[in-house]
Amino acid sequence: MTKILAVLEQRDGALRKVSPEVVTGARRLADALGGTVEAVVCAAGTVQGTDQMGRFGADTVVTLTAPAFAKYSPEGYAQAIAERVTAGGHAAVVFSASATGKDLAPRVAARLGVALAGDVTDVAVEGGKVVAMRPVYAGKAVLKVKVTGTPAALSLRPNIFTPVERPKAGTAETVAVQVPAGRVVVREIKAAEAGALDVAEAQIVISGGRGMKEPGNFKVLEELALAFGGRAAVGASRAVVDAGWRPHADQVGQTGKTVSPTLYIAVGISGAIQHLAGMRTSKVIVAINKDKDAPIFKVADYGVVGDLFEVVPKLTEEIKKLHG
Amino acid sequence: MKIACCLKRVPDSETRVKIGADGKSLDEAGVKFVLNPYDEFAVEEGLRRRDKAGSGEVAVVCLGPAAAQETIRTALAMGADRGVLLQTDKIPTDGFETAKVLAAELKDGGWDLILCGKVAIDDSSHQVGPMLAELLGLPCVTAVAHLEIEGTKGVAEREIEGGIEVVEFPLPAVITADKGLNEPRYPALKGIMAAKKKPLEVKPVQLGAGGIEVLAMTLPPERKEGRIVGEGPDAIPELVRLLREEAKVL
Ligand SMILES: Cc1cc2nc3c(=O)[nH]c(=O)nc-3n(C[C@H](O)[C@H](O)[C@H](O)COP(=O)(O)OP(=O)(O)OC[C@H]3O[C@@H](n4cnc5c(N)ncnc54)[C@H](O)[C@@H]3O)c2cc1C
Ligand SMILES: Nc1ncnc2c1ncn2[C@@H]1O[C@H](COP(=O)(O)O)[C@@H](O)[C@H]1O
Numbered sequence: 001m002t003k004i005l006a007v008l009e010q011r012d013g014a015l016r017k018v019s020p021e022v023v024t025g026a027r028r029l030a031d032a033l034g035g036t037v038e039a040v041v042c043a044a045g046t047v048q049g050t051d052q053m054g055r056f057g058a059d060t061v062v063t064l065t066a067p068a069f070a071k072y073s074p075e076g077y078a079q080a081i082a083e084r085v086t087a088g089g090h091a092a093v094v095f096s097a098s099a100t101g102k103d104l105a106p107r108v109a110a111r112l113g114v115a116l117a118g119d120v121t122d123v124a125v126e127g128g129k130v131v132a133m134r135p136v137y138a139g140k141a142v143l144k145v146k147v148t149g150t151p152a153a154l155s156l157r158p159n160i161f162t163p164v165e166r167p168k169a170g171t172a173e174t175v176a177v178q179v180p181a182g183r184v185v186v187r188e189i190k191a192a193e194a195g196a197l198d199v200a201e202a203q204i205v206i207s208g209g210r211g212m213k214e215p216g217n218f219k220v221l222e223e224l225a226l227a228f229g230g231r232a233a234v235g236a237s238r239a240v241v242d243a244g245w246r247p248h249a250d251q252v253g254q255t256g257k258t259v260s261p262t263l264y265i266a267v268g269i270s271g272a273i274q275h276l277a278g279m280r281t282s283k284v285i286v287a288i289n290k291d292k293d294a295p296i297f298k299v300a301d302y303g304v305v306g307d308l309f310e311v312v313p314k315l316t317e318e319i320k321k322l323h324g
Numbered sequence: 325m326k327i328a329c330c331l332k333r334v335p336d337s338e339t340r341v342k343i344g345a346d347g348k349s350l351d352e353a354g355v356k357f358v359l360n361p362y363d364e365f366a367v368e369e370g371l372r373r374r375d376k377a378g379s380g381e382v383a384v385v386c387l388g389p390a391a392a393q394e395t396i397r398t399a400l401a402m403g404a405d406r407g408v409l410l411q412t413d414k415i416p417t418d419g420f421e422t423a424k425v426l427a428a429e430l431k432d433g434g435w436d437l438i439l440c441g442k443v444a445i446d447d448s449s450h451q452v453g454p455m456l457a458e459l460l461g462l463p464c465v466t467a468v469a470h471l472e473i474e475g476t477k478g479v480a481e482r483e484i485e486g487g488i489e490v491v492e493f494p495l496p497a498v499i500t501a502d503k504g505l506n507e508p509r510y511p512a513l514k515g516i517m518a519a520k521k522k523p524l525e526v527k528p529v530q531l532g533a534g535g536i537e538v539l540a541m542t543l544p545p546e547r548k549e550g551r552i553v554g555e556g557p558d559a560i561p562e563l564v565r566l567l568r569e570e571a572k573v574l
Pocket of ligand 2: 362387419426439441445448451452453
């Protein structure tokens with residue numbers, strides 16, 4: 001029976017949001033190939049949320065445990081997953097193209113001696129082979145590629161593969177693995193401000209650009225984010241990151257993060273091609289800009305022409321009413 | 325310190341994409357090519373490390389067409405010591421093939437540090453650095469935005485969702501550079517002149533077929549023509565209605 005491996009992610013003993021997305025992508029391949037999905041997660045102990053993966057189509061959920069897995073261990077994870085695939089003969093290995101997945105997937109692919117189709121936005125099976133769509137040239141073109149080798153290694157762009165309910169057994173199993181501590185060791189994770197949601201993970205992203213005029217004015221956007229409850233994060237254009245108004249972690253675009261939220265609100269951002277590279281796969285885009293000819297309006301589903309300092313507070317007020 | 329930097333020649337980020345006649349690749353007519361922006365961070369870091377150590381060299385290696393000599397000259401003009409062009413007509417779509425060629429060139433080189441960009445902005449593969457490290461059996465830290473090296477011990481910081489990972493590793497190692505690692509210098513006129521005389525070795529290479537076959541390149545689905553909802557704060561109630569009832573995102 002054809003087996004697909006879905007590589008889940010955890011931090012501090014809880015599954016990350018990309019995990020059901022990876023199971024959903026793997027399930028799609030398994031259904032097309034008439035196979036099963038084995039989900040694996042590397043951890044030091046039990047992981048919260050693994051019991052939910054059956055819902056999205058995992059036939060089994062295996063926790064690979066080792067003391068070195070209390071934090072991400074690049075070499076340990078790579079070894080454990082590569083060994084699992086070599087022993088299990090999986091037809092495909094599916095990762096998330098998260099920060100960790102981008103680090104891990106190429107290591108595993110190289111150990112298996114196969115190619116990696118990275119950061120894909122769609123997967124399917126044609127003629128028994130995995131095909132995938134990959135945005136290239138900063139999203140200005142899309143490649144349709146066939147993964148010819150076996151196993152096919154893929155990483156899925158976060159937030160694109162909306163988890164789909166496809167109940168399977170999700171039988172849990174824990175396997176202790178022997179891995180060396182590894183030469184590359186994660187010492188600590190300096191957490192971003194408590195409660196601050198990462199732009200790459202938020203359902204709603206409100207980004208500010210040079211039109212914000214000065215750093216203090218970002219509070220206008222933070223208030224709007226607050227009005228949306230815990231679902232919104234505040235992002236930034238490169239212009240304001242370079243000016244030191246906002247941290248690089250918040251930058252959206254070619255040299256920042258690629259985001260695909262349900263709703264992206266660009267405020268005082270002109271819409272340079274390098275900014276669009278990071279947000280054009282958002283489901284719905286709203287632009288607020290005082291210049292009616294700003295290029296951002298060309299990609300926005302809805303635009304409001306006007307002074308952001310008048311428009312945004314009004315939006316905050318209306319959203320508060322909705323959630324009030 | 326003996327340092328190698330891997331460089332890719334890529335279309336400038338402003339490039340207007342036109343699909344080539346084969347329907348599978350970029351039409352390169354009129355396209356301006358540049359050194360991959362993340363590789364500028366890699367070169368800059370190499371130069372600073374070399375100069376801090378007071379001895380050693382920065383060699384730059386590029387797999388690409390003959391025209392990539394220009395890309396290598398850019399790095400030489402920044403201050404790198406010598407270049408190697410691994411010449412091929414076509415850069416493979418499969419990053420693992422690239423990694424294999426680079427590994428064959430760099431193995432047994434006695435490098436203290438091999439620097440790559442975190443990603444090439446053309447095909448956004450995010451993979452050559454860590455694959456190269458695996459092939460060479462070296463430790464690797466990717467997407468590094470801050471780096472400290474003391475003797476043969478390194479500490480790197482990399483951005484992850486919601487935080488910064490602090491990673492320790494021993495040298496020799498492969499590091500891939502993210503924005504924030506440093507401020508790359510612009511080549512000065514003197515550097516540009518000097519670069520013309522620096523050694524640039526050209527070696528033809530043979531590539532494997534690879535495990536990724538391009539079936540088609542297309543322009544992205546056009547976003548549906550958007551609309552201006554209105555002007556000023558008065559447009560907000562209508563915007564909110566559209567977001568709820570039409571887009572169904574609220
Ligand atoms: C290699 C490379 C990589 C890059 N990577 C990135 C990247 O990752 N991300 C990124 O964002 N950029 C990136 N850039 C930079 C990009 O080209 C633009 O310079 C940048 O996005 C511009 O930022 P901005 O829209 O905030 O500023 P501007 O272009 O200055 O736009 C400001 C906008 O605010 C509007 N405005 C001003 N006042 C008001 C007001 N009161 N109310 C409403 N609107 C107002 C103006 O009409 C204008 O449209 C990159 C560039 C290069 C060359
Ligand atoms: N053809 C190439 N020649 C030399 N180095 C390359 C080449 N392709 C990729 N690299 C290196 O690998 C990094 C990441 O590229 P990629 O994995 O293609 O996104 C680049 O920033 C370069 O440092």
